[in-house]
Amino acid sequence: MFLHGTSTINAQGHLEIGGCDTVELKEQYGTPLYIVDEALVRQRSREYVEAFKASGLSFQVAYASKAFCTLAMCRLAEEEGLSLDVVSEGELHTALEAGFPVQRIHFHGNNKTPEEIQMAITAGIGCFVVDNFIEIHLLNAIAKDNGVKVNVLLRVTPGVEAHTHEYISTGQTDSKFGFDIGNGSAYEAVSLAASQSNLNLLGLHSHIGSQIFEVEGFQMAVERVAAFAVKVKQETDVTFQVVNLGGGFGIRYMDGDTPLKVSEYVKAITDAVKEHFAAAYTTLPEIWVEPGRSIVGDAGTTLYTVGTSKDIPGVRKYVAVDGGMTDNPRPALYESKYEATLANRANDSVEETVSIAGKCCESGDMLIWDVELPKVNTGDLLAVSCTGAYNYAMASNYNRIRRPAVVFVNEGQSDIVVRRESLNDIVANDLIPARIQKQPSLNA
Structure with a gap:
């Protein structure tokens, strides 16, 4: 072994x-x-943070708590300067009980219940990752009832099929997650979200899969998300402050698995962001990622x-x-x-x-x-x-x-x-x- x-x-x-x-x-x-x-968890966390610091871009590294969520793990993530990605009331409750800074909590999920949304708004979390048209209306209505304006990212599917198991591949067109760029639903979602009185549209989210051993899929996702962002900016004057490129970075389970170093994944992503956003964005968006498996x-x-x-x-x-x-x-x-x-x-x-x-x-x-x-x-x-x-x-x-x-x-x-x-x-x-x-x- x-x-x-x-x-x-x-x-x-x-x-x-x-x-x-x-x-x-x-x-x-x-x-x-x-x-x-514990030392290896901390080492992996620091590898992400240091790699992004080296890029010169503004960033957040959000630990994907679905990989392993306990009170102690939430505390460790906070100590290492990470943000936190949650996908249920249970994960959110765990984060809150651990005293995790609420502004660094991001709430995911393709079917958030009204009760979960209310819980997250009451807590004052930093951002919702919105997955569908129903959620846009529901989130805006609940935020309005609470007299607040909430930050949102729109999850988009860039049409990238990562080299991974079909059950954990999420960036392709045929997916339960997100708004598809190719068929126009992502563009429609931007227009709708931007018009809502109680939503602050921060940017976009993209996640192409899990246990990925190469950088080409991430680079292609950045290229397609950037092209979409540029189109939106030119046609609607909506500028995205944040681009979240998800997680999916692979680890070695068996002899023959060939994951890259954390720094190699991060450099490929940040170089692609600089290349594809620079022409239309005088200030590059803040880059978020969501490693889970590759940290724990x-x-x-x-x-x-x-x-x-x-x-x-x-x-x-x-x-x-x-x-x-x-x-x-x-x-x-x-x-x-x-x-x-x-x-x-x-x-x-x-x-x-x-x-x-x-x-x-x-x-x-x-x-x-x-x-x-x-x-x-x-x-x-x-x-x-x-x-x-x-x-x-x-x-x-x-x-x-x-x-x-x-x-x-x-x-x-x-x-x-x-x-x-x-x-x-x-x-x-x-x-x-x-x-x-x-x-x-x-x-x-």
Whole structure:
């Protein structure tokens, strides 16, 4: 397994992350366990900020909290000078409870409810990213009722299909998100939004997909968004102060994945902005981006305890762990691939090829197909790397399995940031109607 961030193998042959022995973490917190390398999260955050500073452009780097949203993560993002992208009342509530600066919160989503909009307006967030015509009217009406004028970006689809999984590709014409530039709806949206009394149209938003390993898609998106912005300026005199180019920057999950350095992505984007906006804009727009996976993805490791195994001669050997699709649904959803190692015997030589099965009652609950490991024994600890993004965030209680704890590790210190769910948590919201309540025995 490739060692990310502060990960290393210590003198005992144990995987160590953030100066913490994973065997000791298992003893203290149990498994499954999400482990977050705090130093690597901070490093990735700073790489974005420093790269944009080097460009000379005004900017905001907004952490896409959908990747991993907890109180502690919101605080860390604030400390690193990031803004915050939220997409639901739950993410917004988490940000507010963490004390995140409201003016640096951006609210996304293709179907914001009136209640969510009211909550965000009451909080005084910095910006709404508007996704459709209904939302333009709804947001303006609620803002008017509150006697405020709110900042908005219009999400546009530039017709760029990034090289990514079809379920996470969002910049193409056929998408549930945004106003299409090609068919004229984006132009119509600009005219409508600009005419609303309680909307302040700051600019445009574009997002072309996720887990992208090249810069050409971003460059093409900038070119098309800029051409649209220039057309709007020339024909309507509406000038955009902000252009948000989304996220989607890839990370290394497996050998063969080839993400670029953060600075390379940022330079390609900012150079394209300078090239394509300069002719019509005397002052270049402020550039926003929304990295999520590339900030937390490779900083996360999930630790499991090995349980049973099943060897089918001539076919494969299944090794089952105490987690699965409830803590990592991505293999089932996207056929995502991961690397792994035995955390308690990290220096042992590879002896067998096995497939890692989860414990859910589903044939599709497989975490990894065909991974090479030392001889695996019951009780071994399996560490799966790069689980920081969309693992805890997408975890479920399927089969009424408890969601794992989350710990931050840094310089030899571990801190619980999400407690493991208890069995009482599982039934905490359950109710039994009076008509089916268990009746006392007549013989009592």
